[in-house]
Amino acid sequence: MATEDLSVQQIPNNFFIGMTELRVLDFVAMHLPSLPSSLCLLSNLQTLCLDYGVFGDVSIIGELKTLEILSFQGSNIEELPREIGQLTRLRLLNLAYCNLLKVIPSNVLSSLSRLEELYMGYTFVEWEIEGLNNVRSKASLHELKQLSYLTNLEIQIQDANVLPKGLLSKKLKRYKIFIGDEWNWSDQLQNSRILKLKLNNSTWLKDEVFMQMKGIEELYLDEMRGVKNIVYDLDREGFPKLKHPQIQNNPYFLYVIDSVKHVPRDAFRALESLSLSNLINLEKICHGKLKAESFCKLTT
Structure with missing residues (x-):
């Protein structure tokens, strides 16, 4: 569903009170100005899907410390909240087809120390080059080298100059890696x-x-x-x-x-x-x- 066709929806802030045993939450193809504040009460939530939706502030997701799977595929997010770096149990992060996503704050990805799967196909983040500045505001690809559990990687990088040495690990079991401005992610692979x-x-x-x-x-x-x-x-x-x-x-x-x-x-x-x-x-x-x-x- 195209995001521009979505009508604005409302979920009451107290909607999730008493749902502490909820494990999976699917907000696919929704238009929410904000996520309900009671979301942070879902102390056992393991999977959250926000695919193909339009969302306002989603920083509250950082409170979901038990989260293992988080998907924004095809959503309208422009910047990944810094609070996502608090999800230290996260095993899968899906940012594929997030056409508007340009900024990931520094040290967010490297904080996801248990991450096994990262999907960023057809997503063109503005990566910083490691070593050019003492203080970085945006993520560099160097951070992926610190993800020792990463085995599945899909990523599209238009500028080969931002790639650090040692990025591509022998531990990768499945990968789709496109480097350069020539390639179309929509090809059937x-x-x-x-x-x-x-x-x-x-x-x-x-x-x-x-x-x-x-x-x-x-x-x-x-x-x-x-x-x-x-x-x-x-x-x-x-x-x-x-x-x-x-x-x-x-x-x-x-x-x-x-x-x-x-x-x-x-x-x-x-x-x-x-x-x-x-x-x-x-x-x-x-x-x-x-x-x-x-x-x-x-x-x-």
Whole structure:
């Protein structure tokens, strides 16, 4: 439901008095000028959904200390309340499709020490770069490095320059990570480990990403200055889990596999499709001998 079609609704401030055993509360597609003050009495609430709604002040949510799941997906929030950082039991935070969200105060995300799942697809937060200012008012991506339990991450970052080294943890089991301004989040993506990367000159970031991101199933590369092939330049193990690579807009790209330099045993064994676009200097799919196991599942 589009938020502009929602009529203003009212919930009496005393509505939740006596509901102390409530575990799940769903306020999906509602237009509330304010959340009822008795919300803070829900001392056992574990799940709160505010998806696709229009809300005023939601800082009272910080009083719900037992909360484990909090979802704002598609809502109108413009700034995440600092009080959210008090939810130290939170395991899942969903900020996907919050088109108006620009500001997350500093140290809010890093305070969510038990967070396991963070969803921020098609949400374009204004991240600060760590180290530029002694005092930060807004969150930096460096804070995600402090979330030691984080295993599921969906995030869209338009400016690769805000990425700190060591951000992408080997502990991630499921991820959709889009870096650069090229990518459309609405594409139908079927796999659980997806990386879309647009870089033109951040060499350290390229090395950092592929050193950390093992088990990639879908890989999209745009520009990637200096990358002449996928295997050897990016992953000498031959991307054994990769199913769907798409490489585009790279005048430096010469081969998909350069087996003259290195012959991986499992190069593209899981590959189902291969898309090559606007690679004006592409010479060969494979430079050198190709192992029999490679491309054995390729259909498209």
